[in-house]
Amino acid sequence: MIELTLLGRRGCHLCDDLSAALEPLLAGLPVALERKDVDADPALAGRYGAHVPVLLADGAVLCAHRLDARRVAAALAGEPWEPLELR
Secondary structure, eight states, X not given: OEEEEEEEOTTOHHHHHHHHHHHXXXXXXXXXXXXXXXXXXXXXXXXXXXXXXXXXXXXEEEEESXXXXXXXXXXXXXXXXXXXXXX
């Protein structure tokens, strides 16, 4: 089972958009999705706050700002993928 974490913040339309686009990709799959507010955790805010939304797969950055459906589908299928570096 893959563990996904969606990092975002309240009032972020990009976060809402990514979440809505992600739901159909996850339907019926054995995926654990956790949502976290970056503003509730100073460490997350410092590391990811300028990049939300950020989707992590097993702790590594899968996509940021917008959903990359191809990368998500590859990760869900168990295909290899390289984590993104956020700058």
